[in-house]
Amino acid sequence: MASRLRKAGLRPTRQRLALSSLLFGQGDRHVTAEALHCEAQAAGIELSLATVYNTLHQFTGAGMLRQVTVGGDKAYFDTNTGDHHHFYVDAEQRLIDIPGEKVEVLGLPTPPAGSEVERVDVIVRIKSR
Amino acid sequence: MASRLRKAGLRPTRQRLALSSLLFGQGDRHVTAEALHCEAQAAGIELSLATVYNTLHQFTGAGMLRQVTVGGDKAYFDTNTGDHHHFYVDAEQRLIDIPGEKVEVLGLPTPPAGSEVERVDVIVRIKSR
DNA sequence: CAATACCTTAGAATGATTCTAAACTGAGAA
DNA sequence: TTCTCAGTTTAGAATCATTCTAAGGTATTG
Incomplete structure (x- = not known):
């Protein structure tokens, strides 16, 4: 998991590792920033919403996520790229x-x-x- | 123009008539609320941004417009339905x-x-x- | 271990859109 | 024409997702 982050030029920090495992530990997922943040909190991982946004964008930039636009008020991130x-x-x-x-x-x-x-x-x- | 509004169950008010002519007076258009509001002001029509939003939604509900979602931060309204x-x-x-x-x-x-x-x-x- | 570039974060700021409550106006009734 | 009232408009406040700021952490390298 850490190596995947390193390959993307991202330091494997506690927060990024935790979000990675939530995002990629199961099958394909569609998440919003808010939902992922809640999920992390529920899993006992302390991190700020800003970090979730940052991380989602960094992962998207690295090709690990794709942003999907459907027109609700929120942005979705898809683990299936x-x-x-x-x-x-x-x-x-x-x-x-x-x-x-x-x-x-x-x-x-x-x-x-x-x-x-x-x-x-x-x-x-x-x-x- | 007024009859078109009546048919949709909307009173032909000054504001709705003005926006109708901006929207449907030319060929197919893609507008944002903000842009349409500016355009109206430039044409010397006084109306509030809230009215532009209301009107765009009412027209969309009446099938005169279609909302297009591409994922920028703004919503687009398309006169081609x-x-x-x-x-x-x-x-x-x-x-x-x-x-x-x-x-x-x-x-x-x-x-x-x-x-x-x-x-x-x-x-x-x-x-x- | 020290230095430093990279990260995280709380809280403020932003920007599109919606809401609120009060004032206005079209359209039918009298 | 005037009255009436439901439908409209509106200024400004409120909301909500998202981004920014600047201050304090933390991997990583030498």
């Missing part, structure tokens, strides 16, 4: 992964001259019937 | 429409039991090369 998309359950403000291999987006125009595609996000907004 | 997608130019925080007819999203899994698809948003994030 591979090619995939999302269902978004509006009523519960919850994200569900959609594996990327199966999905294909056809017919996109070429981007404006001088620019290139960085990423294609597909968000399927769903509501209960 | 038809089937289409977006390029998002991160560096300029600017949206560009992608006509919907050409684009096809294949292979999406069926949504979780009891829920149904409300909308599929495709956002192509582009950066300058």
Whole structure:
């Protein structure tokens, strides 16, 4: 775990190690800063909300997380950085992964001259019937 | 213009008429509340920012606008409510429409039991090369 | 162990958006 | 026309996620 941080140029501090294990110790997760902070506190880890924000951004910069934007008021961080998309359950403000291999987006125009595609996000907004 | 508002169950007030003409008087537009407010002021229309927010939401509720979420800190409102997608130019925080007819999203899994698809948003994030 | 560059943090600051409560106004009734 | 009232507007306060500041810790290297 520490080596993973070192490889990213980040010192393996107590706080970063703790957040790493919360984030990457289980399967794929979608967390908000606030939620992760609560979870850490509940696990007996003392750290400030600012540190959670810092860490999430540093991990994102290092490619260990991806930020997902769905439009609620909060930002989500996804531990799955591979090619995939999302269902978004509006009523519960919850994200569900959609594996990327199966999905294909056809017919996109070429981007404006001088620019290139960085990423294609597909968000399927769903509501209960 | 007034009839359009009446049809939506909204009184055609001075403020709503003015914002309507700014929004729908030209081609398709992507605006933020702040930007629309500035534009109105520049056009000599006195109204409060709160009214701009109220109006944008009412128009959205009436299906005259669609809210687009790209993840900056502001919300965008799109006068094009038809089937289409977006390029998002991160560096300029600017949206560009992608006509919907050409684009096809294949292979999406069926949504979780009891829920149904409300909308599929495709956002192509582009950066300058 | 000492030096130092990197980290963490409490609390303040920011900025978009929403809320509140009071004043205003369109539209139908009288 | 005037009255009435539900629907509107609004200034300013309040909220809330997020970022900033500056002061105090802590890995790491020599």
